[in-house]
Amino acid sequence: MKKFLTILFCLALISGSLFAAGSNEAPAEEVDSNVVKVALIIENTIDDKGWCQAMHDGIIAAQKSLPGRIEYNYTEKMKPVDAGSAARQYVAQGYDIIIAHGAQYKNLIMEMAEEYPDVSFAFGTSAEVGPDNVFTYMPESEETGYLSGIIAGMTTKANVIGLVGPVDAGDAARYNRGFVLGVQAVNPKAKIMVAHSGSFSDFVKAGEVAQSQIRSGADVLTGSSQQALGALRAVADYPNEEIWWVGQDIAQIHINEGYKVIAASSYNYASVIEGLVAKLDAGVLGGEVIPLNFSNGGFVFEFNPALETMYAGEIEEKVNAAIDSFNAASGTINYTSVDYSEL
Template identity: 35%
Template sequence: MRRTTSMRWLVFTAVVALVAAACGGGDEGGGGTEGGGETFRIAVVAPSASNDLAFTQSIVDAVNRIADERGNIEVAITDGTFVVEDAAAAIRDYANQGYDLVIAHGSQYGGSLQEIAPEFPDTSFAWGTAADTFGLDNVFAYEAASNEGGYVMGAMAAMLSESGVVGIIGPIEVGDAKLYVDGFAAGVKATDPEATVNINYTGSFSDVGLAAEAAEAQIAAGADVLTGTAQMVVGAVGVAKDKGVLWFGTQSNQTSLAPEIVVASQVYHWEVILSEILDAIGRGEKGGTSYEIDLANGGIVIEYNEQFELPDDVKQKAEETIAGIVDGSISTE
């Protein structure tokens, strides 16, 4: 029996090495540090995939857009860090490598950032979605007024629903998801007080199968318009498409998932506040400010699906609602 021990370790090591190789593949960029000089270096650490059509993609797209716009910006991304310890290691790594701005894109990373940021006073950190900078002068915070876009699309949903039942699928009732869900529900109710809004939180950000069954449950309960938030909703969109039920997306443009039934998506353009953060850093500020994207500053945009024939009165209602929220005459509460 003894002599097998070394073999077991060999196998174990081999497997671990393979895993490490596979996980490491998710990283992009990061190498080639000879740039130096003027190049501004931004690193992003985010929980799910760069192209999840949801939360993570929203920041990756934004950073790339701002890099294209301004030029002379180097971008490194570590995605898929749904394990907070992995994210913390990546954040520390980027800070060590001398990145100018390290973005921790996930409210679950706050605790780690609070520990790491004071160790790197010359590095700027940004984290979201959150409003708390921990009183640290090298931490920016950012969040999205996702209730605003939710409210606008809720108003549209109320007009498009024939059954008078609108269904919302959430992950866990916190943060950005809660804001969006509550905003959407308020938008439906404000437009059609008679309408029924059914809300189910699945209890998971990632369980695609459960999200699909949540959509089935909503449709069985009479819903003919659905929405949902977090990366697991791709399962729900599939069910909505099969059953011919309308869908509103959020965080990224979800039209490509089902061009037949996606009416519109609330899209986050974080570059609006990233731009402000970069300007602040340019002025010598390392942090200490919190930012919000909303309809007024153009960080939140309602993107309509061009392939969907949206009735004129619904479109008009949406535009009026947006204008009302921007000028303050409509409250999304």
């Protein structure tokens, strides 16, 4: 009896865990051959107000801009070790392209691409050119970082600015270095405190980083990835003080803490998805790197209208001038020149 109950308990735990992991898989259906079936695999959730939500929102937007062309499904909370089974199910269901949203899925995608050469795969961020059936994408986020840096450099009164990074890699590293260059372009005397939480998702630690920087005198902060929400929350712990945030996700303007967000940029993955659909239509399954930048519509930027008095005038002019220059030509920010040890 006891053994039976113990086994029952274990089964309950396993089923509870599986239920908790969630699934959004739909049964395979016969679809119009004109429809491109897109599957998304993410490590967080579609409403994380960060990295994963940006891709999900982009696919939804692309569905609207290409009516009837995209069938979409997604699976959340997939660690790289678990993502293989989800990806194989999508292959079995006849999906045309499987997007694994994160560089952590690289090995999985490379294996799958070899196993299923007729299916297209995509992952990012990565600037590497993949096999013939793998697309990679790379946000050139030094551009959005540069805009945030201009705003922070011109807003700070203490001349101390906080930068809450997740890890020094990928688009986060490009954003941070672009931010440093943006600050230095408008306020070379400002001290920039760069610190990393060591995690893309641990917003408790990001909050601790921000608290540390605020106590050290920072009055404008920024940060990227999901962890940045914790840092923004720490800024909002000073509701009556002149401590501000510049965001790397426009959704941050519209949450409770948005009254602290002067402006924010976002990735517009809709342009990536539309580009992928066009390439699949042309019979190209991969072998290309797709950049995201202002000139190809991969980025969007918004000021917070509620804080117009803070940016109207010189800040707005400088930001708009920078956006115009990015629209004219990409790759103009030499982010690799930044050395944090010299700040």
